[in-house]
Amino acid sequence: MLSEMNLRRGLDFNEFRLFYQPQVDCLTGKVLGFEGLIRWQHPERGLIAPGDFIELAESTGLIIPIGEWVIQEAFSQLAVWEKLGRGHLTISINLSPRHFLHTKLPAFLMECANNKGIEPQKLKLEITENVALEDHVAVNKRINQLSEMGFPVSIDDFGTGYSAFIYLQHFPVQQIKIDRQFVRTVDVDPKSEIIIKSIVQLAQMLGLQTVAEGVENEEQWKRLQAMGCDEIQGFYFSKPLPAEEIHRFFASSE
Ligand code: G
Ligand code: G
Ligand code: NA
Numbered sequence: 001m002l003s004e005m006n007l008r009r010g011l012d013f014n015e016f017r018l019f020y021q022p023q024v025d026c027l028t029g030k031v032l033g034f035e036g037l038i039r040w041q042h043p044e045r046g047l048i049a050p051g052d053f054i055e056l057a058e059s060t061g062l063i064i065p066i067g068e069w070v071i072q073e074a075f076s077q078l079a080v081w082e083k084l085g086r087g088h089l090t091i092s093i094n095l096s097p098r099h100f101l102h103t104k105l106p107a108f109l110m111e112c113a114n115n116k117g118i119e120p121q122k123l124k125l126e127i128t129e130n131v132a133l134e135d136h137v138a139v140n141k142r143i144n145q146l147s148e149m150g151f152p153v154s155i156d157d158f159g160t161g162y163s164a165f166i167y168l169q170h171f172p173v174q175q176i177k178i179d180r181q182f183v184r185t186v187d188v189d190p191k192s193e194i195i196i197k198s199i200v201q202l203a204q205m206l207g208l209q210t211v212a213e214g215v216e217n218e219e220q221w222k223r224l225q226a227m228g229c230d231e232i233q234g235f236y237f238s239k240p241l242p243a244e245e246i247h248r249f250f251a252s253s254e
Helices: 004-012 054-060 063-083 105-116 129-133 136-149 164-170 190-206 218-227
Strands: 016-025 031-042 046-048 090-094 123-128 153-158 175-178 209-213 231-233
Touching: 004 054, 004 063, 016 063, 016 090, 031 063, 054 063, 063 090, 063 105, 063 123, 105 136, 123 129, 129 136, 129 153, 129 164, 136 153, 136 164, 153 164, 175 190, 190 209, 190 218
Parallel strands: 031 090, 090 123, 123 153, 153 175, 175 209, 209 231
Antiparallel strands: 016 031, 016 231, 031 046
C-alpha cells in the first residue's frame, strides 16, 4: 500500500514524470500539442499510474505540491520546445478540483509563465465534471479569472458525469473533451455516432472547441472528421510517452 509518506518521499526525490500524448488536428493530422499525464517512477515498484496515487494525493492535500510540480514541468517543456523552434506547441494538463480552486493557483501559474517567458495560451487546464460538485460561484469565478489571464480551460471526460450541461450553462470554458467511452464505439455503434454528433454540434453553437479522446483506429478518425470535431488524441497516434520519445512527432507538427 502506498502511504502519504511514500508520496512525500516521491516528491522530495523528484520521482514524478510527465508523459506526453499528441493532440492532433482532426482535419489535417497535424500535431498541435500534447496532453501531459503524470506517472511516478518508483525506485522499487517501477512506473506507477496516476490511478494508483492521485486519490491518495487528493485526500492528503499533496495534490497541491504535485500539481505545482506538473505546472512547472509543463512550462519547462514548453520553454525547451520554444528553443527548438516548436513554440507553436501547447500542453494540456489535468488539475484536480481541489487544486483548481486553490487560492494560490492563479498567481502560481502566472509566476511560472513569466519565469519561463511562455504565453498562458500555451497551457490548457483540464478539469473534470467533478468540479461541478464544488461551489458553482467559486468555480465560475475561477474559470473567468484564469480565462482573463489567458489560460484556456477544458472540460475533461465530457458526457459521463451527471452534471455535464451545467458547465455549459454557467462555466465560460473554451474546450470540451469528448469521453473515450463514446469514441471507442463510434465506428461500430450508430448510437455513439449520434451522441458525438450532438456534442460537436452543441459545442459549435456555443463557440467551444471539441477534442475527442481514445481514438484507436483510422475509421474512428474519419468519422470524427466528418462530424467536424476539432482535435483528436489516442493510441492510433501514440500512447503517452516520455518527453525524449516524442520528438518523432515534431515532423508531423509542421
Ligand atoms: O495516463 P492515465 O490513463 O493512466 O491517466 C489516468 C487518469 O489520471 C487521467 O484520466 C487523469 O484524469 C489522471 N491524471 C493524469 N495525470 C494527472 C495529473 O497530472 N494530475 C491529476 N490531478 N490527474 C492526472
Ligand atoms: O481522462 P484523461 O483524458 O485524463 O485520460 C487519459 C488517459 O487515457 C491516459 O492515461 C491514456 O493512457 C489513456 N488513453 C489515451 N489514449 C487512449 C486510447 O486511445 N485508448 C484507451 N483505451 N486509452 C487511452
Ligand atoms: Na485529461
